Amino acid sequence: MAVSRRLFLAATTATALAASRPSLALADGGTAAAAPPAEPYYRIPVSPADTPREIVEKAARVRPTERQIAWQRLEKTAFLHFGVNTFTGLEWGTGDEDPEVFQPVGLDTDQWARALRDGGFELAILTVKHHDGFVLYPSRYTRHSVKSSSWQGGRGDVLRSFADSMRRHGIKVGVYVSPADENQYLHGVYANGSPRAAHTIPAPVEGDDRTDPRTFTLDATDYGAHMLNQLHEVLTEYGPVDEVWFDGAQGRIPPDKVEKYDWDSWYTLIRALAPDASIAVSGPDVRWVGNEGGLAREDEWSVVPVKEQDYGRTDYALAYDAPDQGSRDALVKAREVATHLQWWPAECDVSIRPGWFYHEDQQPKSVDQLTDIWFRSVGRNSVLLLNIPPDKRGLLPDADVARLREFRARVEAELPADLARGARADGDGSGAARAVDGDPDTAWSAPAPGKGTLTLDLGAETEVDRIRLAEDIRHGQQVEKVAVEARIAGAWRTVAEAGVVGAGRILLLPAPVTARSWRLRITGSRRAARIAEFGLYRSRV
Ligand code: FUL
Numbered sequence: 001m002a003v004s005r006r007l008f009l010a011a012t013t014a015t016a017l018a019a020s021r022p023s024l025a026l027a028d029g030g031t032a033a034a035a036p037p038a039e040p041y042y043r044i045p046v047s048p049a050d051t052p053r054e055i056v057e058k059a060a061r062v063r064p065t066e067r068q069i070a071w072q073r074l075e076k077t078a079f080l081h082f083g084v085n086t087f088t089g090l091e092w093g094t095g096d097e098d099p100e101v102f103q104p105v106g107l108d109t110d111q112w113a114r115a116l117r118d119g120g121f122e123l124a125i126l127t128v129k130h131h132d133g134f135v136l137y138p139s140r141y142t143r144h145s146v147k148s149s150s151w152q153g154g155r156g157d158v159l160r161s162f163a164d165s166m167r168r169h170g171i172k173v174g175v176y177v178s179p180a181d182e183n184q185y186l187h188g189v190y191a192n193g194s195p196r197a198a199h200t201i202p203a204p205v206e207g208d209d210r211t212d213p214r215t216f217t218l219d220a221t222d223y224g225a226h227m228l229n230q231l232h233e234v235l236t237e238y239g240p241v242d243e244v245w246f247d248g249a250q251g252r253i254p255p256d257k258v259e260k261y262d263w264d265s266w267y268t269l270i271r272a273l274a275p276d277a278s279i280a281v282s283g284p285d286v287r288w289v290g291n292e293g294g295l296a297r298e299d300e301w302s303v304v305p306v307k308e309q310d311y312g313r314t315d316y317a318l319a320y321d322a323p324d325q326g327s328r329d330a331l332v333k334a335r336e337v338a339t340h341l342q343w344w345p346a347e348c349d350v351s352i353r354p355g356w357f358y359h360e361d362q363q364p365k366s367v368d369q370l371t372d373i374w375f376r377s378v379g380r381n382s383v384l385l386l387n388i389p390p391d392k393r394g395l396l397p398d399a400d401v402a403r404l405r406e407f408r409a410r411v412e413a414e415l416p417a418d419l420a421r422g423a424r425a426d427g428d429g430s431g432a433a434r435a436v437d438g439d440p441d442t443a444w445s446a447p448a449p450g451k452g453t454l455t456l457d458l459g460a461e462t463e464v465d466r467i468r469l470a471e472d473i474r475h476g477q478q479v480e481k482v483a484v485e486a487r488i489a490g491a492w493r494t495v496a497e498a499g500v501v502g503a504g505r506i507l508l509l510p511a512p513v514t515a516r517s518w519r520l521r522i523t524g525s526r527r528a529a530r531i532a533e534f535g536l537y538r539s540r541v
Contacts, residue, residue, distance in 0.1 A: 042064060043284075043341065046340060047335070056526060059303045059526060068278065069474065074123050076383070080388060082136070090357070093131060096186055099148035103392075104158070104390070107158065112390065118405055125385070126175060129177050131251050173239065174241065175234055177234065179282070180250055180251035191253055196224070198218070199225040200216070221262060231244075231266060246282040262311055281347065284342075286344070287347065288349070289349075290320045290321040293373075301325055301330075302343055302345040304316070305340070314344060317334040317339075327480070348383070350384075350387065351388075351389070370403070380505065418535040419538065421436055423457060424459070428452055429445045430445045440533065441532070450522065456536070457516065461515065462536070464513055466507070466508055468507075469482065469501045471501045471503065473502065477500065479529045480524035482521065484498075486517070487519075
């Protein structure tokens with residue numbers, strides 16, 4: 001078998017980032033699927049010589065890819081940290097743990113899937129490999145895996161079970177494959193100083209029974225090739241994957257030993273094998289928000305200045321925790337250090353419990369805490385990535401399952417029926433009714449940059465305490481400042497003001513306001529705003 005695998009046709013490699021090209025027909029003159037650097041585009045080069053005006057104009061031309069739009073619409077995604085740490089009580093494993101400790105005797109991934117579906121999640125990401133290097137499927141390339149445990153007679157496969165259960169319950173599959181790998185370090189592979197050289201992926205192994213004809217020739221170190229072989233297994237043997245999650249950690253190896261990750265080759269393989277997958281965090285499609293509390297900035301831009309680092313890794317141009325990543329001032333400040341402006345939207349990760357892995361003595365967050373996180377992530381132009389760690393039995397704890405259900409019910413009660421849906425809409429610009437038709441793909445177009453008023457007549461005095469705004473992000477992120485006004489006793493009164501909108505912005509009024517007429521005023525924008533949603537709600541909490 002190993003021999004016949006070598007006879008398979010070698011697939012040619014494309015550059016990873018070419019596969020990120022947007023292929024949307026853009027109504028404002030953009031071309032579809034053009035060769036880079038055609039514009040509008042998901043990343044546009046910048047230089048210190050750009051004038052403030054030029055750099056803002058470039059930001060206004062940045063557009064998301066279709067993959068990024070699909071990801072953004074998920075709103076709330078789930079994380080599952082599960083592995084040897086679940087059994088050793090550690091948060092970062094050592095790489096030399098005895099695989100025998102892994103004994104999830106009651107594993108029921110259908111229970112995970114039901115809990116996540118009932119909690120309203122559409123995508124779940126499993127830690128297929130955390131920093132210890134222990135993998136949750138029987139990899140051909142390491143002994144630090146489920147195969148070396150007596151659990152299920154060494155035939156257990158958590159990834160298979162997880163992927164099958166998620167798909168059966170309509171949930172998309174994501175994989176966390178840690179670049180840091182303590183076990184491979186102990187085996188002299190990780191950070192062994194090997195040069196980058198061409199590797200054939202997958203590397204054939206003794207008794208290989210794989211039939212997928214695709215092979216790739218990619219540059220990598222010894223460890224980089226190990227990652228490629230594992231990514232190949234994960235992305236060819238478990239069905240479609242919609243998110244690949246990489247952090248940038250180096251593990252606990254001595255500081256003079258650094259593994260320079262082969263990001264370009266890893267991205268190339270992922271684009272070829274999982275074209276729909278967003279590559280998150282240490283990846284070009286999705287950015288870490290900068291904290292592990294699940295909290296976005298009040299004004300969270302999806303168009304941000306970035307630095308392209310070694311081997312094509314996208315990095316923040318400004319400090320990752322800088323409070324302002326995308327305003328005009330931030331763009332101008334970043335000119336000296338940025339290589340591009342990029343559509344790089346924020347993902348807010350947080351655990352329902354204090355740790356990422358399950359620990360007996362920890363409890364899940366309250367519904368109030370989760371709701372606050374939701375308003376400060378999904379309500380601020382970001383996607384929430386909420387971790388719910390399975391316990392030693394291999395089940396999500398009852399308390400967490402109940403909490404997910406309560407959390408969903410609470411969110412639904414916070415924003416029940418949209419009272420603006422189908423309201424009489426009148427605006428300058430064009431297509432006012434499209435902001436209240438419930439269709440995220442249609443929008444009211446404001447008449448000019450920094451201008452526009454959209455007025456709604458609800459037909460009767462109506463109490464409102466939450467407002468939801470959304471831009472049609474297929475046309476980029478343009479809004480910089482808005483005001484919402486209600487007509488009270490014959491005069492327009494400002495009830496809320498906000499900065500950026502992006503894919504979704506939720507505004508909470510300190511107290512309910514009753515009015516029949518409501519209006520949205522655009523007071524700052526780069527290009528003319530396109531508003532896909534002007535929603536009004538009365539919470540039932
Ligand atoms: C971090 C890791 O070091 C943590 O253990 C956890 O997996 C978190 C989501 O990402 O970088």
